[in-house]
Amino acid sequence: MHLLETRDLTHIYRGDVHALEGVNFAAERKSRIAVIGPNGAGKSTLFKHLNGILKPTSGEVLVRGEPITKVNQNEVRKFVGIVFQNPDDQIFSPTVEQDVAFGPINIGLDETTVAHRVEEALHLLGIEGLRERVPHHLSGGEKKRVAIAGILAMEPQVLVLDEPTAGLDPQGVADLVAFVNRLPEEYGMTVIFSTHHLDLVAEMADYVYVMDKGMIVGTGTVEEVFARPELLARTRLDVPPIPKLIRSLRENGVAIDMAYTYEDAKRSFLNAYARRG
Numbered sequence: 001m002h003l004l005e006t007r008d009l010t011h012i013y014r015g016d017v018h019a020l021e022g023v024n025f026a027a028e029r030k031s032r033i034a035v036i037g038p039n040g041a042g043k044s045t046l047f048k049h050l051n052g053i054l055k056p057t058s059g060e061v062l063v064r065g066e067p068i069t070k071v072n073q074n075e076v077r078k079f080v081g082i083v084f085q086n087p088d089d090q091i092f093s094p095t096v097e098q099d100v101a102f103g104p105i106n107i108g109l110d111e112t113t114v115a116h117r118v119e120e121a122l123h124l125l126g127i128e129g130l131r132e133r134v135p136h137h138l139s140g141g142e143k144k145r146v147a148i149a150g151i152l153a154m155e156p157q158v159l160v161l162d163e164p165t166a167g168l169d170p171q172g173v174a175d176l177v178a179f180v181n182r183l184p185e186e187y188g189m190t191v192i193f194s195t196h197h198l199d200l201v202a203e204m205a206d207y208v209y210v211m212d213k214g215m216i217v218g219t220g221t222v223e224e225v226f227a228r229p230e231l232l233a234r235t236r237l238d239v240p241p242i243p244k245l246i247r248s249l250r251e252n253g254v255a256i257d258m259a260y261t262y263e264d265a266k267r268s269f270l271n272a273y274a275r276r277g
């Protein structure tokens with residue numbers, strides 16, 4: 001049994017837009033999953049099915065093995081939290097603090113629990129200083145943190161992030177990566193995210209689903225997917241510079257370990273250098 005699963009999921013929007021066609025997707029506990037693919041591939045549509053915002057045209061979504069249609073809506077929302085691409089779509093309270101409290105209040109938690117969860121979420125995102133601010137007056141990156149805090153305050157087991165780095169500055173991206181990477185080990189959470197930046201896949205995922213035209217066209221570990229440049233090219237994505245350089249060096253006879261991130265590459269280069277004596 002998977003923690004979260006879609007079986008033959010098909011979604012046709014009004015106007016005969018075939019956004020998803022027979023998608024089989026599965027996520028396990030504590031996994032970090034990237035969903036990649038070009039604009040319009042169906043990533044956001046898939047995500048909206050994962051907590052029942054959309055209803056399938058055909059196929060089904062299963063939460064811990066149970067059809068989502070049989071699970072109480074509140075339970076589903078507690079289980080799977082989605083942070084949308086545009087934070088303006090989910091921020092609407094007069095202050096940051098109230099906004100982060102909105103979800104927990106809505107699922108009927110008592111005042112003390114709500115206060116505790118809000119504190120923890122503000123702290124985790126490092127935005128305690130913004131608590132009295134009007135969300136609509138915040139910068140894009142600040143709003144993104146507020147949106148994530150609002151979802152985390154629900155303590156979901158699955159956190160879905162739709163293009164989480166959109167609008168973040170480089171330090172904001174680094175902070176987000178470090179923060180998200182702690183969630184599986186420290187909180188037992190599963191993280192599912194979409195991105196157009198393959199560097200982020202290397203930094204933040206263990207497993208990858210490649211989508212194109214509403215279908216899953218490839219899956220595998222980061223290593224497996226990056227080893228298939230033709231698959232990435234088909235979806236208008238390219239292998240990032242670090243693994244590309246290291247692969248090229250290996251093909252040219254340099255004994256160096258494969259690496260996908262900056263830190264791993266540094267280690268590989270130093271090891272190769274040391275081996276040369």
Ligand SMILES: Nc1ncnc2c1ncn2[C@@H]1O[C@H](COP(=O)(O)OP(=O)(O)OP(=O)(O)O)[C@@H](O)[C@H]1O
Nearest residue numbers: 013014017019037038039040041042043044045046
């Ligand atoms: N509400 C809607 N009504 C009709 N068509 C829609 C709707 N939302 C999305 N679509 C269409 O469904 C397809 C999949 O869109 P979706 O937003 O899921 O793709 P995506 O992979 O998330 O794209 P992006 O990378 O641009 O965010 C696209 O052709 C899009 O135009």
